[in-house]
Amino acid sequence: MISTKNVSKFYGSTQVLKDISFEIVQGEIVGFLGPNGAGKTTLMRILTTYLQPTSGKVIIADCDISQNSFAARQNLGYLPENLPLYLDMTVKDYLKFAGKLKNIPYRPLTTRIDQVLEECALHDVKNMPIANLSKGYKQRVGIAQAIIHNPKVLILDEPTNGLDPQQILQVRKLIKGLEHKRTVILSTHILSEIEQIAQRVLIINKGKIVADDSLNNLLKGSQNLEDIFLNLTNDNPVNIA
Amino acid sequence: MKNTLSIALKELSGYFKSPKAYIVLMIAISVFNVFFFMIIEQNREASLRDIFKLMEFIFVFIIPILTMEIFAEEKRSGTIEFLLTSPVSSAAIVLGKYLGSLGFVSILIAITAVYYGILEYFGSPDRLAILTGYIGIYLEGAFFVAIGILTSSWTKNQIIAAITSYMIIFSLYFSITFVRQLEEGGAAVEIIKYLSVWNHSERFFTGLLDISSLVYFFTGIGLCLFLTRINIENRS
Numbered sequence: 001m002i003s004t005k006n007v008s009k010f011y012g013s014t015q016v017l018k019d020i021s022f023e024i025v026q027g028e029i030v031g032f033l034g035p036n037g038a039g040k041t042t043l044m045r046i047l048t049t050y051l052q053p054t055s056g057k058v059i060i061a062d063c064d065i066s067q068n069s070f071a072a073r074q075n076l077g078y079l080p081e082n083l084p085l086y087l088d089m090t091v092k093d094y095l096k097f098a099g100k101l102k103n104i105p106y107r108p109l110t111t112r113i114d115q116v117l118e119e120c121a122l123h124d125v126k127n128m129p130i131a132n133l134s135k136g137y138k139q140r141v142g143i144a145q146a147i148i149h150n151p152k153v154l155i156l157d158e159p160t161n162g163l164d165p166q167q168i169l170q171v172r173k174l175i176k177g178l179e180h181k182r183t184v185i186l187s188t189h190i191l192s193e194i195e196q197i198a199q200r201v202l203i204i205n206k207g208k209i210v211a212d213d214s215l216n217n218l219l220k221g222s223q224n225l226e227d228i229f230l231n232l233t234n235d236n237p238v239n240i241a
Numbered sequence: 242m243k244n245t246l247s248i249a250l251k252e253l254s255g256y257f258k259s260p261k262a263y264i265v266l267m268i269a270i271s272v273f274n275v276f277f278f279m280i281i282e283q284n285r286e287a288s289l290r291d292i293f294k295l296m297e298f299i300f301v302f303i304i305p306i307l308t309m310e311i312f313a314e315e316k317r318s319g320t321i322e323f324l325l326t327s328p329v330s331s332a333a334i335v336l337g338k339y340l341g342s343l344g345f346v347s348i349l350i351a352i353t354a355v356y357y358g359i360l361e362y363f364g365s366p367d368r369l370a371i372l373t374g375y376i377g378i379y380l381e382g383a384f385f386v387a388i389g390i391l392t393s394s395w396t397k398n399q400i401i402a403a404i405t406s407y408m409i410i411f412s413l414y415f416s417i418t419f420v421r422q423l424e425e426g427g428a429a430v431e432i433i434k435y436l437s438v439w440n441h442s443e444r445f446f447t448g449l450l451d452i453s454s455l456v457y458f459f460t461g462i463g464l465c466l467f468l469t470r471i472n473i474e475n476r477s
Binding site: 049050051074087088089097098102 | 322
């Protein structure tokens with residue numbers, strides 16, 4: 001469903017991604033873990049075609065993004081780290097606009113908006129301007145725009161960032177509910193979140209993949225995810241008893 | 242094409258969600274009204290020529306305010322990521338946003354049709370000159386909007402976008418005054434004269450439909466939109 005081959009990215013002369021290769025099959029939920037500045041957001045931006053890789057190949061839903069970027073984008077839902085919301089629009093108008101851009105025909109769009117409002121629990125606020133919503137609602141509007149066209153692949157950059165515990169639970173439940181239907185990649189630096197949602201973990205440090213394994217395998221040793229993470233991303237490995 | 246239209250409509254309706262659109266319309270129309278009656282009273286001539294000159298002068302000031310946010314705000318707030326990762330081509334995005342802003346300028350121009358009605362009722366104006374005048378003012382507005390969109394795609398900061406487009410539009414508008422006193426200046430002066438918007442709009446206002454002026458405006462608009470598209474695509 002998603003595959004990358006030797007993806008590298010330079011900003012000027014600084015290399016932020018080094019030879020990233022991985023494959024993700026349909027229905028998997030994969031967590032990207034990494035310290036701040038590890039290159040998670042850059043990698044997600046490349047996967048979503050927002051940025052071009054300096055070298056390497058990315059295939060999303062059988063489409064090479066450098067050759068068939070449109071088809072790839074049609075199969076892709078993306079929630080960037082900074083919520084891409086037009087604050088002066090109402091929730092419904094915004095979703096309608098998002099649906100039109102994602103080529104949903106007019107009639108199905110009306111029913112689809114209702115479904116998404118239901119799925120993301122946004123019915124109460126559908127006629128409110130987005131500017132007046134709380135952070136948790138805004139986050140769910142962001143997720144709603146990402147899933148409105150039923151994409152095969154969903155990429156979520158720090159979907160629970162800045163939410164209160166109650167809202168984090170709601171958003172996690174929402175993401176968990178998307179399982180099986182879609183391939184999901186999410187990035188976070190909250191380790192417990194990965195343990196609760198993801199089946200597989202990719203740990204990125206300084207632009208390189210330092211671990212790629214199923215959660216069960218990673219946790220097989222007596223270590224917990226926090227120790228593994230600290231060990232892999234620290235230049236001076238801590239001694240784990 | 243459908244996407245272009247959706248973006249254009251969103252852009253146009255966006256103007257009316259903030260007080261900016263109403264303030265701009267109110268100021269522009271008040272100024273037009275006051276001057277329309279002053280000009281008519283003084284000239285005693287059934288012509289809109291001076292009104293067109295006034296309109297272009299007002300456009301120099303208001304169009305950068307209308308266009309400054311178009312891409313700068315999308316970049317600042319991050320919504321540009323949403324647009325560019327949607328299955329929409331960058332050409333459609335640029336064109337949609339351009340048509341949206343142009344729509345607003347069209348409304349502004351359309352309102353001044355009232356003046357033509359008044360002239361037609363009380364006198365017998367030169368219809369052809371008014372038609373070419375409207376073509377001229379419309380092309381000029383369309384050119385300024387394209388410049389505004391281009392500068393807006395250069396920065397995240399709306400104020401910088403506005404100031405840059407002021408600088409470009411001002412120099413295009415006033416450049417002819419720098420060389421007006423020179424009797425002979427060779428190629429440089431001719432180029433400056435050709436680049437001056439004033440030089441071209443003036444011909445339309447006096448009733449001339451000049452091919453070289455049409456080429457000037459269409460090339461200018463096309464170039465600005467093309468450069469905007471390149472800007473939007475090149476993000477590293």
